Amino acid sequence: MATLKCRYKQCGRSFPIGLERCPHCARPGVFSNVEEARFNTERKALTKRYKAARNAAVDRNCGDQVIRLEEELDGSQAVINRSALETARLASSDRELYSTFYQLLNAEVRLPAGKVWDRLRILADAALFPNYQERIRFAALSLDGVGLFNYGDCALVLRDSMIGHRASVFHENSILFLRRHHYKIPPGYRAVWRDRAKLGIAKLAVHIKESTLAADFPALLLRQGETSAKDQFLEVHVWGPLSIYCLDRVGISKRFASLSPALLLAVQELLDEAAVKWKILL
Amino acid sequence: MNAIISGQAGVAMVLDGDEVAALRVGSGESASTCRLEDFAFLFGDADDLLFLDDVEIPQVAERLTHEFEKELALQLTLVLLDHGLSPRTRRVAGEELEVLFSRESTKSFVEGVLYARILPFGSDLTGAHSCIPGNATRVNILLQELAANQSHIAAVQMAWEVIPADLFGGSMERSQIHAAAVRAGWFREIVTWRSRGAKGRPPLASLDSPLTIPPDVIAAWIEELRRESAGLDEPEEGKSPDESTLHLSFVAEDTADLEVAINLAYKSLRELRAKVALEPGLALMKEQRLRELRMLQKLESQEIARLHKTATSLPRGAWEALAQAERLLSG
Numbered sequence: 001m002a003t004l005k006c007r008y009k010q011c012g013r014s015f016p017i018g019l020e021r022c023p024h025c026a027r028p029g030v031f032s033n034v035e036e037a038r039f040n041t042e043r044k045a046l047t048k049r050y051k052a053a054r055n056a057a058v059d060r061n062c063g064d065q066v067i068r069l070e071e072e073l074d075g076s077q078a079v080i081n082r083s084a085l086e087t088a089r090l091a092s093s094d095r096e097l098y099s100t101f102y103q104l105l106n107a108e109v110r111l112p113a114g115k116v117w118d119r120l121r122i123l124a125d126a127a128l129f130p131n132y133q134e135r136i137r138f139a140a141l142s143l144d145g146v147g148l149f150n151y152g153d154c155a156l157v158l159r160d161s162m163i164g165h166r167a168s169v170f171h172e173n174s175i176l177f178l179r180r181h182h183y184k185i186p187p188g189y190r191a192v193w194r195d196r197a198k199l200g201i202a203k204l205a206v207h208i209k210e211s212t213l214a215a216d217f218p219a220l221l222l223r224q225g226e227t228s229a230k231d232q233f234l235e236v237h238v239w240g241p242l243s244i245y246c247l248d249r250v251g252i253s254k255r256f257a258s259l260s261p262a263l264l265l266a267v268q269e270l271l272d273e274a275a276v277k278w279k280i281l282l
Numbered sequence: 283m284n285a286i287i288s289g290q291a292g293v294a295m296v297l298d299g300d301e302v303a304a305l306r307v308g309s310g311e312s313a314s315t316c317r318l319e320d321f322a323f324l325f326g327d328a329d330d331l332l333f334l335d336d337v338e339i340p341q342v343a344e345r346l347t348h349e350f351e352k353e354l355a356l357q358l359t360l361v362l363l364d365h366g367l368s369p370r371t372r373r374v375a376g377e378e379l380e381v382l383f384s385r386e387s388t389k390s391f392v393e394g395v396l397y398a399r400i401l402p403f404g405s406d407l408t409g410a411h412s413c414i415p416g417n418a419t420r421v422n423i424l425l426q427e428l429a430a431n432q433s434h435i436a437a438v439q440m441a442w443e444v445i446p447a448d449l450f451g452g453s454m455e456r457s458q459i460h461a462a463a464v465r466a467g468w469f470r471e472i473v474t475w476r477s478r479g480a481k482g483r484p485p486l487a488s489l490d491s492p493l494t495i496p497p498d499v500i501a502a503w504i505e506e507l508r509r510e511s512a513g514l515d516e517p518e519e520g521k522s523p524d525e526s527t528l529h530l531s532f533v534a535e536d537t538a539d540l541e542v543a544i545n546l547a548y549k550s551l552r553e554l555r556a557k558v559a560l561e562p563g564l565a566l567m568k569e570q571r572l573r574e575l576r577m578l579q580k581l582e583s584q585e586i587a588r589l590h591k592t593a594t595s596l597p598r599g600a601w602e603a604l605a606q607a608e609r610l611l612s613g
Contacts, residue, residue, distance in 0.1 A: 085289070101399065112333045120286075151324055228316040266357075
């Protein structure tokens with residue numbers, strides 16, 4: 001079983017991946033996805049891929065564009081797309097009235113028995129998050145706050161200060177990647193949050209041409225397909241729960257209003273109260 | 283084909299052999315191609331997943347719409363009860379709810395959830411009544427019944443909480459079973475059963491869940507409610523607490539502390555009963571006071587019985603001397 005080492009020097013002992021605190025010294029704040037991205041082998045392999053991609057771009061006379069892209073990626077944000085109802089839940093979860101009743105319905109989802117559902121079980125047990133799959137929330141990296149609307153009517157842009165310490169970034173949809181690599185992850189395809197620009201360059205520099213403009217960068221980073229099967233993005237893994245205070249701003253699709261005007265009004269009021277900016281997207 | 287449906291996420295994933303597609307609420311029966319790997323993105327944190335076998339697209343679309351409406355109706359009811367939101371938003375929520383409640387099962391789902399816990403701090407029933415349009419009859423009835431049933435809801439909630447944890451098999455199983463019971467409307471059924479005198483057995487629908495409920499859980503829940511209903515009744519309105527306890531006091535010189543506590547409990551209970559009509563959130567506290575009162579009365583009865591026994595074997599003066607000695611020793 002893979003293990004982590006306690007980062008506090010006075011302890012420094014090993015423990016299984018997935019625990020939220022060191023079982024020896026009880027110090028908290030262990031985010032396994034971040035710890036795994038921080039492994040030396042991962043960082044070295046990422047740096048190697050990053051340098052190779054950058055040098056290749058310089059050879060193609062695209063060095064300046066790649067530097068610009070890297071600067072932009074340094075300011076990129078994680079965006080989670082959620083349905084109207086899930087957004088309303090998140091926006092109201094700080095209020096006792098709502099949280100009291102949401103908690104009543106809160107239970108771990110259990111897959112039923114049967115061969116058909118085994119395919120889903122394999123996904124749930126994917127090797128990327130041993131012992132902590134259920135703690136991870138999936139987001140996409142974005143330069144303009146536009147997320148993947150195939151997955152929900154509201155694009156929730158997350159605050160760096162609330163997730164940067166517990167987020168890691170992956171090359172693409174991690175499950176697709178795992179399947180292609182026979183569930184063995186080569187090093188260098190994931191990064192801690194502050195290295196997301198490096199990972200972005202390692203993946204995207206190959207698409208940079210001399211004619212590429214800064215305005216092209218957002219679509220280069222996140223390409224929204226007609227269907228989710230055609231979406232292209234860097235995947236963000238956020239450890240732990242989200243609350244309204246994790247939101248920087250929210251983009252709401254017009255479809256939301258057609259589903260429930262009352263819910264839209266309520267969400268807008270709740271976001272206003274928490275000083276979270278929102279706008280209706282065209 | 284098979285399908286996974288979530289009203290919260292407003293989406294259904296349809297699996298037909300190797301083909302996977304997604305249906306979104308409001309888009310009718312039109313499905314778009316997706317991948318099984320999109321699962322985590324599509325369903326996010328939704329905890330209302332339904333797994334259906336051998337279904338066709340029209341059935342999936344219909345079920346998705348219904349599940350979405352149930353979840354939406356719950357959210358809008360909470361919006362209506364939220365004193366922190368503007369009257370305009372609450373009014374629009376009331377109007378939408380009136381339409382959603384035209385489907386009885388949607389209204390039942392909302393009641394099923396709201397009847398599982400007493401209304402917490404921040405709930406505003408009075409404000410909700412004043413926000414809804416005059417013709418929103420269904421919403422009006424739901425609010426009235428919710429207010430009227432708060433003390434029953436508190437009792438049913440407390441009876442659930444005292445079910446021994448080992449009957450569930452563990453704390454995780456306990457919360458799973460609780461969530462499934464809430465979804466299936468069991469709390470609502472039991473509140474209704476209790477409000478009608480707790481006679482016979484409450485009619486409980488089967489759970490829409492792969493969980494198996496240990497029969498002992500239901501038996502313990504019902505038994506606790508029966509035991510509680512069969513216990514000492516609440517004092518009747520307007521009846522002096524002294525009248526209720528006087529007959530117990532004839533040899534109770536040394537139960538004076540208990541009597542004071544009982545009288546205080548009666549007083550507190552009467553005050554709470556008056557307040558519950560205005561602030562339903564106090565129903566749980568009222569139920570606790572009632573239990574405290576019953577416990578005190580039980581203690582007093584035991585003490586009196588003990589004193590009776592002692593009094594028959596000792597002269598009164600001897601008993602007084604013994605009590606004095608006990609006080610000196612304990613001091």
